Amino acid sequence: MCGIIGYTGSEDVREVLLDALELLEYRGYDSAGIAVRDKESGNTQVFKCAGRVSDLRAICATERVLCGCGIGHTRWATHGGVNDSNAHPHQVGKVTLVHNGIIENYRELITDYDLAGDLKSETDSEVVAALLNRFYEGDPAEAIKKTVAKLKGTFALVVLFADQGDTIFSTRNVSPIVATSCKEGAMLASDLTALCRFTNRYFVVPEYHILTLTADKLTLTDFDGHEVEPEYLTADWELNSAGKGGYPFYMEKEIMEQPEAIENTIANRVKSGMPDFSLDGVPDSLFTDCERISIIACGTAMHAGLVAQALVKSILHMHIEVEMASEFMYSDPVIDEKTLVIAVSQSGETIDTLEAVKYAKRRGAKCLSVINVKGSSIARESDYVLYTNAGPEIAVASTKAYTTQLAVFYLIVARMAHSRGVFTTEETQSFIRELQRTPEVMKKVLERRRDIHVVAKKVLAAKDLFMIGRGLDYSILLEGSLKLKEVSYIHSEAYASGELKHGPIALITQDTPVVAAVTQEKLMSKELSNIKEVKSRGADVVIFMKESIAESIEGEYEVFKLPDMQDEFMVMPASVALQLLAYYVSSDKGYDVDKPRNLAKVVTVE
Ligand code: M6R
Numbered sequence: 066m067c068g069i070i071g072y073t074g075s076e077d078v079r080e081v082l083l084d085a086l087e088l089l090e091y092r093g094y095d096s097a098g099i100a101v102r103d104k105e106s107g108n109t110q111v112f113k114c115a116g117r118v119s120d121l122r123a124i125c126a127t128e129r130v131l132c133g134c135g136i137g138h139t140r141w142a143t144h145g146g147v148n149d150s151n152a153h154p155h156q157v158g159k160v161t162l163v164h165n166g167i168i169e170n171y172r173e174l175i176t177d178y179d180l181a182g183d184l185k186s187e188t189d190s191e192v193v194a195a196l197l198n199r200f201y202e203g204d205p206a207e208a209i210k211k212t213v214a215k216l217k218g219t220f221a222l223v224v225l226f227a228d229q230g231d232t233i234f235s236t237r238n239v240s241p242i243v244a245t246s247c248k249e250g251a252m253l254a255s256d257l258t259a260l261c262r263f264t265n266r267y268f269v270v271p272e273y274h275i276l277t278l279t280a281d282k283l284t285l286t287d288f289d290g291h292e293v294e295p296e297y298l299t300a301d302w303e304l305n306s307a308g309k310g311g312y313p314f315y316m317e318k319e320i321m322e323q324p325e326a327i328e329n330t331i332a333n334r335v336k337s338g339m340p341d342f343s344l345d346g347v348p349d350s351l352f353t354d355c356e357r358i359s360i361i362a363c364g365t366a367m368h369a370g371l372v373a374q375a376l377v378k379s380i381l382h383m384h385i386e387v388e389m390a391s392e393f394m395y396s397d398p399v400i401d402e403k404t405l406v407i408a409v410s411q412s413g414e415t416i417d418t419l420e421a422v423k424y425a426k427r428r429g430a431k432c433l434s435v436i437n438v439k440g441s442s443i444a445r446e447s448d449y450v451l452y453t454n455a456g457p458e459i460a461v462a463s464t465k466a467y468t469t470q471l472a473v474f475y476l477i478v479a480r481m482a483h484s485r486g487v488f489t490t491e492e493t494q495s496f497i498r499e500l501q502r503t504p505e506v507m508k509k510v511l512e513r514r515r516d517i518h519v520v521a522k523k524v525l526a527a528k529d530l531f532m533i534g535r536g537l538d539y540s541i542l543l544e545g546s547l548k549l550k551e552v553s554y555i556h557s558e559a560y561a562s563g564e565l566k567h568g569p570i571a572l573i574t575q576d577t578p579v580v581a582a583v584t585q586e587k588l589m590s591k592e593l594s595n596i597k598e599v600k601s602r603g604a605d606v607v608i609f610m611k612e613s614i615a616e617s618i619e620g621e622y623e624v625f626k627l628p629d630m631q632d633e634f635m636v637m638p639a640s641v642a643l644q645l646l647a648y649y650v651s652s653d654k655g656y657d658v659d660k661p662r663n664l665a666k667v668v669t670v671e
Pocket of ligand 1 (some may be wrong): 111363364365366409410411412413415418461462463464547548553664666667668
């Protein structure tokens with residue numbers, strides 16, 4: 066969702082801002098804007114428009130002035146439609162502002178402070194600019210504190226005051242801001258992606274502090290005016306790992322990167338063939354002292370949780386629930402100090418998951434998070450973190466984050482089974498050996514991606530499609546179906562195949578292709594019966610099937626053979642195949658695969 070950049074320094078400010086906004090495009094947005102301070106006149110000029118950063122670049126090219134500082138924003142509409150005036154920055158009197166988050170009481174503020182006459186847009190953000198301007202009497206920190214005291218909701222605010230030279234001010238609650246200073250100046254952003262062109266050292270601005278940036282100085286103070294030392298982190302992502310690397314879309318590149326991503330995720334966590342979290346500082350007591358597990362996540366991350374649920378039930382025989390983070394707090398969940406909460410998130414910023422973690426901790430649960438982005442909000446809020454080490458994931462459709470989340474879950478299940486006495490050492494090592502085969506097995510699927518492209522052509526024209534399977538296959542297909550619908554806009558539903566007869570089979574016709582997964586030997590005969598049922602109602606069926614059991618149906622169906630792993634691990638090759646299916650359908654339809662309509666990579670509003 067919305068992205069923020071602020072920069073003051075020696076480089077061409079406008080270019081720095083526009084380049085950074087391009088790097089933030091992946092978050093999802095519908096409008097973009099920048100404000101730059103003209104060094105000669107001291108005026109702050111705003112350029113903004115609905116549309117892409119490339120449209121903004123074209124507008125900015127018309128007028129060039131020497132600037133000392135500036136702020137920029139990509140907007141994903143929440144309050145007010147997609148148009149030029151709702152785009153950020155907003156300028157009211159001496160204040161120019163960009164905002165991420167939601168101000169819940171903006172209507173009351175308009176009434177209480179009689180701000181309506183100051184407003185030109187329909188946004189909650191402009192109300193904050195108007196209130197700041199109302200409170201501003203030459204002291205930025207005072208105005209910011211007075212304004213923040215009146216706000217209800219979440220916010221990352223970045224502000225230029227007309228009479229404060231090339232200085233940028235910022236404060237936040239919940240919505241993240243990271244900042245850094247380097248030889249080119251000082252800068253801040255909504256996430257690290259926008260900064261890593263300059264440096265890999267950064268810090269997360271603490272909530273309710275004021276950050277002041279000048280070209281040669283960065284100051285952080287608390288709301289009582291005490292200076293605070295920033296806690297710098299070092300990112301291990303290289304900028305070039307965030308480029309497309311010769312692929313037409315990030316999604317394809319990220320699918321292809323999975324074998325390496327899995328290796329990076331498990332490498333330092335296997336010692337003498339055993340799962341080992343000592344480098345992560347995760348103690349075994351976390352796994353032995355709990356009575357139940359609750360997995361909290363959204364979207365693809367939640368689907369990774371569903372695979373974990375199946376493994377925990379069958380191997381650990383423990384009580385486990387997977388909760389959609391957005392529903393969690395409102396469902397009176399059974400959470401106490403005997404519950405191990407596992408939060409899963411690629412970005413580490415999904416607001417529903419973050420709020421659910423805070424709620425679970427208030428109820429006494431211990432929280433372990435499985436996160437890709439280092440130092441993100443959920444990681445900071447959790448008691449323990451296992452990073453997925455997938456590297457930057459830019460495409461909105463999550464791929465390598467999902468399979469690395471699965472890899473972490475296999476490690477957790479193995480460690481837990483051993484520490485709880487369910488697995489012997491030999492059984493644990495054998496389980497881990499199978500996990501270590503994953504990169505090689507995935508490579509075999511990737512090498513045969515042309516065959517999946519052929520399969521993709523068969524579903525290209527579909528308006529509706531079903532994906533069917535049982536047990537773990539059903540969990541995999543929930544993710545495969547989400548992938549297909551988000552990038553190809555085909556209405557796809559994943560169904561537990563035994564449930565079809567209880568209703569949805571009424572929708573099966575010759576115009577509804579069916580994708581089936583058959584990877585679990587013990588379920589094969591039942592799955593094949595369900596497949597026959599849809600075939601006899603006219604559906605074209607494509608089956609993704611474990612190679613060693615596929616012979617039994619040779620010639621009867623269109624089959625893509627998945628390289629063999631033990632049944633619990635078939636999720637890995639099957640997921641890669643389903644990701645490729647979605648990718649090829651989308652790219653063959655000519656869609657912008659990386660930026661599906663209406664979607665955002667980082668979902669920071671509830
Ligand atoms: O950053 P997170 O993993 O918390 O994001 C959760 C979902 O928003 C995300 O997985 C979403 O479903 C993806 N677009 C799926 O490809």
